[in-house]
Amino acid sequence: MMKAVLFDLDGTLIDSAPQLVGALNQLRKQYDLPPIPFLVGRPFASHGAAGLLKAGFNMDKNDPLFDARVQEFLDIYKEVFNQNIQCMEGIEELINTLNLRKISWGIVTNKARKFAQPIVSSHPLLKHTSCLIAGDDVKLPKPSPEGLMKASQLLSIKPSDIIYLGDDKRDVMAANDASMVSMAARYGYLEAGDDAKSWGAQHIIDKPSDLLAYLSL
Template sequence: MKAILFDLDGTLIDSAPQLVGALNQLRLKYDLTPIPFLKGRPFASHGAAGLLKAGFNMDKNDPLFDSRIEEFLEIYKEIFNQDVQCMDGVEALIQDLNRKKIPWGIVTNKASKFSVPIVTDHPLLKHALCLISGDDVNTPKPSPEGLMKAASMLSIQPSEVIYLGDDRRDVIAANDAGMISMIARYGYLEAGDDGKNWNAHHIIDEPIDLLNYL
């Protein structure tokens, strides 16, 4: 393998505190009690839509869905980049990739207005060789478009790239791009789902396992 691409939320960074925090602020606005953090955490990789499902049992068919999404994002934009921490073990992984001069980048469905500040402000993540956000492509994951774009930017064939993520969409995108798909089981998988039925090439339980694979 010549390069590594990463998902962002739940793979490189632990964004659940900010995402669930924004959700609970929105619930309070509607006189609802906060949901427990551990209940909301698994939905952090599913974006605003997934969080609304967890916090309000709303989906895209609900007539209030779009306006509630906007309310959520208004709250989230005030706190999204506060005290952002990497997932346990990720900093050591990135430092080792840098020492070994292994190219790495990020492909996320997160909008660039959120992903770019998070990545550029972080002392380690800012060294990513590419960052493809959800609005940098016509069709976000599970489409392979973002992964293919990243491989092109790195000038590396997709078959020589690993993509690590913690959502089924990540696996679908990687497989369709012809990359090695790898599940970060330390991420935001839902209770009872270990990713074994996602058809990924590999599953890791902690970031150091990626180094062992390499």
């Protein structure tokens, strides 16, 4: 019987793509570039600033202007990141069911705490999380299992009794290395051609409520 569920944040619990892609397009406008279509930018929302700059400017960390451009993006994003945050469809029902069954749940994200904490603290559903581990709370973010292990310790629940749900290969790798039950959220920000089956996840779900069938493992 599973005793806890841990979630990735962006693309798993919340739909942050509108704010992220919106900030990217504001930055593109500053450089006299047209906006990229939302559905083009959406799959990159799980990859942080680096992924979004790759999508919006075809820049990577080897570009000498990369660090400055990241800061420009973050300066825009910090003004909009917590506006009208919505949960992914079906998440509210899933969380309410976990609460009714008295199953602990928490959040492990690569998002910086300065962004993750305000989103979680101000959200009527997410503010009741048992734990929040942000990307800068650990030495190594996912795919390192460090954040998941830290959450396991905070919950006082052994990893093998915990499901970790995320929408990126890094989430699956971290869960497997932490000896948790790895689960891929195919409803999240997968890129065209992404095959969650190739990530090594123990289970794949297409909507949040599908998770409930695995709680009795």
